[in-house]
Amino acid sequence: MNTKLKEGIDWVGYIDWTVRDFHGYKTESGSTYNAYLVQDEKNAVIDAVKAPYVGKYLERIKALTPLESIDYIVCNHAEPDHSGGLPGILAACPQAELVCNAKCKTALEKHYDTAGWKWHVVADGDTLSLGKRSLAFVDTPMVHWPESMFTYVPEEKLLFSMDAFGQHYASAFRFDDEEPLDVILQEAKAYYANIVMLYGRPISQTLERAADLEIEMIAPSHGVIWRSHIKEVFEAYQKWVVCKPAAKVVVLYATMWKATEQMAQAILEGAQECEVEAQLFNVDSTHMTRIVTEVLDCAAVAIGSPTLNNGIMPSMAGVLCYMKGLRPANKQGFAFGSYGWSKRGGPNEVAEAMDVMKIEAMQEPIRSQYAPTPEILEQCREAGRAMGKIAEQYK
Structure with missing residues (x-):
């Protein structure tokens, strides 16, 4: 496995092949916890790994340089998948200073026993000389925690981008040109949709700042390192941060006695009469990770639920709760479903949730008392045609 980013800069992280859940995000492709070693007159480690894997992390570092030679450990983000290994590496490198911003210091003090840690607190725009190279620090608040930070090596045109541009993707390869581009872009899309979609505005501002930097390589904290397809991932992010619609409609539903399912199928049939991509998902058989990834760039969405105990189906309630937290933007749609x-x-209740998400209502909810009549099914098809016409505008 090639772990060398540049001469004297290496990947020292951990590949987590078997992880399948990341606080609700279904990580079917596993993940990596990326950390990096920069060797110069002074040596710096960029980020840590999850606490259970600190042993392998230290082994990778020791294979390249003695632990006693580590001068700085940079923490770009306090979330435990990146900071969990800090107590272990700081104990192994007692002379090392922990480099982070003030907000990160406060967060780390609330996560760990930091007594005895040597702090080197930096601010936005600060630099730290390692010798021939330097580290420059860029605050990136809410990408995706308040203390998030980029670390940039100007001499190498290398950006350590923390969670930005990452993917939950385990691979035996470390670089974007060693994997199929469509696969890693899809994983990057899923990561964006499920982790940071609601932070579109601060991410957009961060992209503007990153565009001012000379960048030949982007090393995120999850997934592969971008060295050949930086243009492609930047262009994708510029679309995702505004949830730019594609010529696509999505129909989501839960069902009890198949009445709402029949309505969903009719809506899909109507949409398929147009020259657009049309997708249908039963939320009881499709994980919300996939659902949110597809909703990210759809132009129109129809969401349906039958009535259970005078309310919404619990499975649909869970999906809507997840979606509301992520706030997909620039969508039109409507609610549908059956009742007794x-x-x-x-x-x-679906319509109310869509209103909270600011999904522009195309029409009033389509409702069927018990099994839908032919007239109601035709109403569903017509609504699907209207969704398709909206989506066609984005071809």
């Missing part, structure tokens, strides 16, 4: 003796029920 309760006239309020699932469709109304």
Whole structure:
């Protein structure tokens, strides 16, 4: 495995092949916790790994340089998948200073026993000389925690980008040109949609700052390192930060006695009459990670639920709760579903959730008392056609 980014700069992280959940995000492709060693007149380690894997992390560092030679350990982000190994490496390198910004210091003090840690607190724009190389620090608040920070090596045109441009993707290869581009861009899209979608505005501002830097390589904290397809991932991010619609519609539903499912199928049929991509997902058989990834760039979305105990189906409630937290933007859509003796029920609650998400309502909810009649199914098809026409504008 090639772990060399530049002469004297190496990957020293951990590949987590078996992780399948990241606080609700289904990581079917595993993940990596990337950390990097920069060797110069002074040596710096960029970030740590999850606490259980600190042993392998220290082994990788020791294979390149004695632990006693580490002068600085940079923490770009206090979340435990990146900072969990800090107590271990600081104990092994007692002479090393921990480099972070003030907000990160405060966060780390709330996570760990930091007594005895040597702090080197930096501010936005500060630099730290290593000898022939230097480290420059760029605050990136809310990408995706308040203390998040980039570290940049101007002499190498190398950006350590923390969670930005990352992917939850385990691979035996470290670089973007060693994997199929469509696969890693899809993983980057899923990561963006499920982790940082709600922070579109600060990420957009961060992209503007990053555009001012000369960059030949982007080394994120998860997934592969970008060295050949930086243009492609930048262009993708510029679309994702505004949830730029594609010529695509998405139909989501939960069902009990197949009434809402019939309505969903009819909506899909209507959308398929247009020259657009149309996708149908039963939320009971599709994980919300996939759902949110597809909703990210759809132009229109229809969401349906039957009525259970005068309310929404629990599985759909969970998906909507997840979506509301991520705030997909620039969507139109409508609610639909069936009900029995309760006239309020699932469709109304779906419509309320869509309103909270600021999904522009195309029409009133389509509601069916028990099994849908042919007339209601035709109403669903017509609504699907309207979704398709909206999406066609983005071809």
